[in-house]
Amino acid sequence: MDIIISNSSNQPIFEQIKQAIKKAIVSNELKENEMLPSIRGLAQDLRISVMTVKKAYDELEQEGFIKTIHGKGSLVAAKNIELLREEQLKEIEGYIDKIVLICKSSNISKKEVLESFEYLWEDK
């Protein structure tokens, strides 16, 4: 798994790590029960503090993405696929909501948004 972090990002480092791992899990690049890099190992690779990685892992565990076992390491949690999907749909709806608000308040047409969506969809 490749994790790339940036000091100059507006996102804190622990947050960048969280997102990279979440993404890897959701995209199935990291599979159920697969071991994650050890806290100490990842810290060394990224040349950051152990505590920063631990914070990321702790929050990922709290959110149900991974499990950590003292002395052994961390692994991808048996995930509730439905729950993950729901979470993501909710996130998407949140963004759509914001888009619609902007459009309505300043007469941006549905057509414009849809075109932009088509374009960005094909782009990735």
Next chain:
Amino acid sequence: MDIIISNSSNQPIFEQIKQAIKKAIVSNELKENEMLPSIRGLAQDLRISVMTVKKAYDELEQEGFIKTIHGKGSLVAAKNIELLREEQLKEIEGYIDKIVLICKSSNISKKEVLESFEYLWEDK
């Protein structure tokens, strides 16, 4: 104009003020050349420091939304409609980008997003 701020928000107070005023300007609730609440007045109303309001106003001026005149107060800038529109389209594209990323990483179909969009569009 109603501005509501929250201490417990993840957003800093000055940012909340900026967004509230931007929104009011974009939606034409605050019209061109209309006076904004005075820095001191708003600070008193919201029971926050003058400096916090000033920071919000300073950045709004930097971004071209308002003009401030020493001794007189602040007013909504004669807005460059094109520029505002561009900014909003950019913001929308940012959201679409995030949506597409989520979809691609976990096989959520274009159709699902479009349906959600249609629904939320009609809803508002």
Next chain:
DNA sequence: ATAACTGTTATAATATACATATAACAGTTG
């Protein structure tokens, strides 16, 4: 000119979040 509004600037103090380094402690495995 003065009073009562405006914004400006500078300073100091406090709080919080993020990140670091270090060290000691504890579980697992070969």
Next chain:
DNA sequence: CAACTGTTATATGTATATTATAACAGTTAT
């Protein structure tokens, strides 16, 4: 026991956000 794991505590540094205070400066109406 050695060499990996994670855990906890402590201290430190830095940046950002926010506050309070005070002195300064422009505008306007009386």
